[in-house]
């Protein structure tokens with residue numbers, strides 16, 4: 001049997017604060033299959049970023065276990081099984097855009113020519129071909145974020161951990177990169193754990209949307225999203241994405257996730273068209 005890309009079992013994370021403890025996560029279970037796209041959504045402070053940091057081995061659980069491809073998270077980190085793109089771009093200021101993108105490849109021992117070719121492709125993908133020689137502080141926040149996304153994809157990781165990577169981008173760029181991300185994931189068969197505050201973004205991208213409850217963070221609902229993304233994932237066409245976003249099934253899933261988030265019973269089920277009017281326009 002193939003190991004899960006991510007297996008979180010009974011994870012609790014308690015932070016020691018000034019005079020009081022903060023239970024950020026309590027008894028969380030989460031399994032992500034290879035190639036599966038799972039979004040985490042929930043109220044601010046419910047522990048989404050904490051969960052992602054635990055999977056990335058940037059933090060350790062107070063109880064429970066985290067495995068990545070059947071190995072403890074630490075081993076997975078050391079063997080660079082995953083790419084990371086977090087809210088803060090985290091670029092190295094003394095390296096150019098190109099050198100930042102090439103960094104994971106250099107660490108993996110990829111030769112100069114191949115590195116350059118891959119970086120050129122990624123620069124095109126995120127629309128920064130003209131900025132390859134600039135330094136991060138010469139770019140806007142959104143452009144820096146795009147560099148971080150390109151860097152996370154450089155090594156074609158089999159697991160991508162992304163914490164609101166599109167949060168700082170304008171809507172058009174955001175939708176374009178969502179489309180490209182679907183295509184790239186289909187190409188590489190990468191699994192993704194994706195933190196977002198946007199319900200439509202979660203529904204557009206995910207095979208499953210995991211809705212978390214307010215602190216202490218727990219999994220409130222795990223919603224399968226069944227949409228036909230083949231046209232988007234195949235060619236990465238923005239027009240195919242527009243069609244999908246206008247689909248009645250898409251709106252029904254948005255309504256379902258919103259109801260779970262707000263803790264109200266959902267009237268909409270996947271495929272309903274009645275939900276459409278009720279749910280237009282919403283981020284969480």
Ligand SMILES: Nc1ncnc2c1ncn2[C@@H]1O[C@H](COP(=O)(O)OP(=O)(O)OP(=O)(O)O)[C@@H](O)[C@H]1O
Nearest residue numbers: 015016022024043044045046047048049050051215
């Ligand atoms: N290093 C830390 N020390 C103490 N408390 C922390 C630490 N990191 C997170 N917390 C607390 O844990 C809880 C969960 O934080 P986390 O950042 O994971 O939430 P989140 O769901 O990602 O929030 P947001 O949606 O606002 O980004 C919060 O109450 C936060 O204050």
